[in-house]
Amino acid sequence: xxxxxxxxxVPTRGKxxxxxxxxxxxxxxxxxxxxxxxxxxxxHTSASLTIQENADPDVVHxxxxxxxxxxxxxxxxxxxxxxxPDDMPAHIRAALTLTQLSIPIDQxxxxxxxxxxxxxxxxxxxxxxxxxxxxxxxx
Amino acid sequence: xxxxxxxxxVPTRGKxxxxxxxxxxxxxxxxxxxxxxxxxxxxHTSASLTIQENADPDVVHxxxxxxxxxxxxxxxxxxxxxxxPDDMPAHIRAALTLTQLSIPIDQxxxxxxxxxxxxxxxxxxxxxxxxxxxxxxxx
Amino acid sequence: xxxxxxxxxVPTRGKxxxxxxxxxxxxxxxxxxxxxxxxxxxxHTSASLTIQENADPDVVHxxxxxxxxxxxxxxxxxxxxxxxPDDMPAHIRAALTLTQLSIPIDQxxxxxxxxxxxxxxxxxxxxxxxxxxxxxxxx
Numbered sequence: 001x002x003x004x005x006x007x008x009x010v011p012t013r014g015k016x017x018x019x020x021x022x023x024x025x026x027x028x029x030x031x032x033x034x035x036x037x038x039x040x041x042x043x044h045t046s047a048s049l050t051i052q053e054n055a056d057p058d059v060v061h062x063x064x065x066x067x068x069x070x071x072x073x074x075x076x077x078x079x080x081x082x083x084x085p086d087d088m089p090a091h092i093r094a095a096l097t098l099t100q101l102s103i104p105i106d107q108x109x110x111x112x113x114x115x116x117x118x119x120x121x122x123x124x125x126x127x128x129x130x131x132x133x134x135x136x137x138x139x
Numbered sequence: 140x141x142x143x144x145x146x147x148x149v150p151t152r153g154k155x156x157x158x159x160x161x162x163x164x165x166x167x168x169x170x171x172x173x174x175x176x177x178x179x180x181x182x183h184t185s186a187s188l189t190i191q192e193n194a195d196p197d198v199v200h201x202x203x204x205x206x207x208x209x210x211x212x213x214x215x216x217x218x219x220x221x222x223x224p225d226d227m228p229a230h231i232r233a234a235l236t237l238t239q240l241s242i243p244i245d246q247x248x249x250x251x252x253x254x255x256x257x258x259x260x261x262x263x264x265x266x267x268x269x270x271x272x273x274x275x276x277x278x
Numbered sequence: 279x280x281x282x283x284x285x286x287x288v289p290t291r292g293k294x295x296x297x298x299x300x301x302x303x304x305x306x307x308x309x310x311x312x313x314x315x316x317x318x319x320x321x322h323t324s325a326s327l328t329i330q331e332n333a334d335p336d337v338v339h340x341x342x343x344x345x346x347x348x349x350x351x352x353x354x355x356x357x358x359x360x361x362x363p364d365d366m367p368a369h370i371r372a373a374l375t376l377t378q379l380s381i382p383i384d385q386x387x388x389x390x391x392x393x394x395x396x397x398x399x400x401x402x403x404x405x406x407x408x409x410x411x412x413x414x415x416x417x
Contacts (some may be wrong), residue, residue, distance in 0.1 A: 043391030113182030252321030
C-alpha cells in the first residue's frame with residue numbers, strides 16, 4: 001500500500017466556483033499509481049468543494065446565485081457578525097455543500113463522469129488563498 | 140491490499156429516490172473480503188446520492204417534494220435553461236446532496252445503521268440510465 | 279495495510295451541534311499509525327455530521343437556527359408525521375448535510391485546518407444516543 005499527500009494552493013477572487021480538475025489530474029498522473037482512492041479535502045469552513053457540470057459556465061454561475069438567495073447576507077439573522085456580513089452565510093453555504101470528496105482511482109485515473117468537474121466553492125467576498133489536501137491511498 | 144471496482148447501472152423513471160442498497164450489498168458479499176472502505180460514486184451532476192430512512196416510503200417522498208419547493212423550476216431564475224426547465228434545478232439539487240458516499244466495511248459487510256438505505260436521487264424529469272461506481276479498498 | 283474500527287457513542291440533548299473533535303483525535307492518537315484515511319460515519323438518518331468553525335460558538339448556533347428556518351416543522355408539508363413534527367424535518371436536514379466524512383491522516387494526525395472542528399448535528403428535539411463509526415485505513 002502507498003499513501004501520497006499534497007497540498008494544493010488555490011487563489012480565489014470572491015464568491016463563485018473555481019475549477020481545480022486540471023491540477024488534481026496533473027498531480028494524480030505524476031503519482032504513476034494503479035488503483036486506489038483519491039481524497040480531496042479543503043481545510044476551511046467558509047469555502048467548500050463540489051462536483052459540478054464542466055460544460056456550460058452558466059451552470060456554476062446559476063449555482064452561486066442560487067446560494068446567494070438561499071443564504072441571505074442580513075446581519076439581523078445572525079449572531080456571528082464580527083467577521084463581516086458575508087462570513088456567517090459563508091459557513092452555512094459550506095455546510096450545505098462539501099468539505100471533502102472521495103474519488104475512486106482506476107488505472108491511475110479518476111473515475112469522473114464526462115461532464116464532471118471538481119470545484120472549490122468560495123463563499124467569501126474578499127480574495128483568499130485556499131488550501132486543498134490531496135491524498136492518494138492505494139497501490 | 141486489494142482494490143475492486145464495479146459499475147452499477149441504475150435506470151430511473153423521473154424525479155425521486157431509488158433504493159440501491161440491495162445491489163450494493165450483493166456486490167459487496169460477492170467480493171468475499173474482510174475490512175476496508177466502500178466508495179459509492181455517481182458519475183453525473185443532475186442526479187446524486189443520499190443515505191435515508193428505509194422504513195417508511197413517505198420519507199423519501201417528502202424529501203423529494205421538499206427539494207422541489209426549495210429549488211423551483213422557473214427559467215427566470217437561471218441563465219442555464221437550454222436543457223429544459225428541470226436541468227439547472229437538477230444541478231442545484233445535486234450540489235445540495237452528495238456525489239459520493241464512503242461506507243466502512245467490517246467483516247465484509249457495510250456498517251449501515253438499522254434504518255439506513257442507500258439511494259440514487261434522480262433530479263431530472265425524463266427517464267435516465269445512471270452509472271454508479273462501487274469501489275472496495277481493503278483486505 | 280491495517281484497518282481499525284471503533285464505535286463512538288455520542289449523547290445529544292436536543293437540536294444543535296455537538297463537537298466530537300477531541301474524542302476522534304484521542305482515538306486516532308491511540309492507534310499509533312502513520313498515513314491513511316479516517317472515515318467518520320454516523321449510523322442515523324435524523325442526525326448528521328458537519329465540519330464547522332470551532333472558534334466562535336455563535337457560528338454553530340446560527341447554523342442550527344438557519345436550518346430550523348430552512349426546513350420548517352409544519353405537518354401540513356409532510357406525509358411522514360407519525361414520529362412527531364420534528365422527525366421529517368430531521369431527515370431533510372440530514373440529507374442537506376453529511377452522513378460521512380473522510381479525513382486524510384498524515385503522520386498519525388488528521389489534516390484538519392486550524393479552525394475546523396468535527397460536529398454531530400442533532401436534528402431531533404428529544405435526547406438521543408448517537409453511534410458514530412470511526413475507521414482508519416492505512417499503515
